[in-house]
Amino acid sequence: MAVNPFFVVNPHSADGRTLRLWGELRELLARRFGEVRFELTRGTMHAAELAAAAIEAGADLVVAVGGDGTLNEVLNGCFRAARQPVPGAVLGYLPSGTGSDFARTMGLYGLPLALQVEKLASGTVRLLDCGQVHFTGAGPSGAPLETSRLFLNESSLGFSAETVNNVNRASKRFGGKMSFFLGVLRTLTRLRNPLLQVTVDGKQVYAGPTLLVAVANGKYFGGSMMIAPMAEVQDGLFDVVVVSAMTRLTVLKKIGKIYRGEHLAEPEVHVYRGAEVRINSVGEEVLLEMDGEQPGRLAADFRISRHTVPFLA
Structure with missing residues (x-):
């Protein structure tokens, strides 16, 4: 399990639904990860900036909390920081967006919050094409x-x-x-x-x-x-x-x-x-x-x- 995770949260995704769920989700994350380090995004490509800063600060798991667009920005931020995968650093996703289409492909769509957190804490790392x-x-x-x-x-x-x-x-x-x-x-x-x-x-x-x-x-x-x-x-x-x-x-x-x-x-x-x-x-x-x-x-x-x-x- 990651020892230094960071969560990039888009409060506007799904017409604000992500922000409404964040309090409950943060409590569930704290039970599995301890201290929950996170930032709320404030605009276009801010998620990429937050992800890049997290990688540079030594995060070993950067999690996008939002929709497909949030995940895309976090992906680009992680690679912008390192130009290639950082040894031991992993990308995670807690889907809460309008479409969440990538979550459907990965079998993450529609899962209860508690199960999403459990998968994040004990799931398997897969090397995906990009x-x-x-x-x-x-x-x-x-x-x-x-x-x-x-x-x-x-x-x-x-x-x-x-x-x-x-x-x-x-x-x-x-x-x-x-x-x-x-x-x-x-x-x-x-x-x-x-x-x-x-x-x-x-x-x-x-x-x-x-x-x-x-x-x-x-x-x-x-x-x-x-x-x-x-x-x-x-x-x-x-x-x-x-x-x-x-x-x-x-x-x-x-x-x-x-x-x-x-x-x-x-x-x-x-x-x-x-x-x-x-x-x-x-x-x-x-x-x-x-x-x-x-x-x-x-x-x-x-x-x-x-x-x-x-x-x-």
Whole structure:
């Protein structure tokens, strides 16, 4: 069991639910870990700063308490501090977010708080694959800035990224699945099918009008949609799911299949696997999302590193 854990708590995740649960969760953690060292996040990428500081101060377990976006920031903070895993340092996760999609892949979603804490105290460390994406973000002045970021779950673009943008601009008080479904409906009012080019391991595999592309390490995105049912977090490969152009009516007819992971046989769906992926847009701006946050836009280059992140599950 970790002797020097640190907890990064996002009080705003799940529309404030995490903060409401934190008192009870802190008591449970104190029974297993003793003193609970933690900080509340105060804004975008603050979780990354807290995680980096914790690693530099000698934490041997850094735990994200929040949603997929909080976990993503903590991951990036840990690696920013060390550039590689610190011997003995482990990443942990107490999921309490709107979507918590990575928790579904890892079997952590919906567990009682006491069981989550027990798993954290006595669980097994697994070395997970880690994705990295180089894309166009925004600098401090708002000007375009080429940047890179790590992710554990997935990164997607097109319709899914626009949906994430709409979800994050609205209230999440209805919970993950309903919040994302309402986001889908809002995005449908301005449906686009941009021209995209997808290259996997150096070979162009797709070009054409596209609803969305998901570059997946985990199985779920969008608040429980099983976009990549065959994905594995330790196989060293992305599952690249391309959904070609759809009408509004077709999206509504088939979205249930995506939730259930039954969409792979649909004629609009194409699945590829590989360790390196490049995606370009032709003639228009296309948003990119990552673990439920919307940090930038295309073009984007993806690369996966096998068995890189020590994760306590």
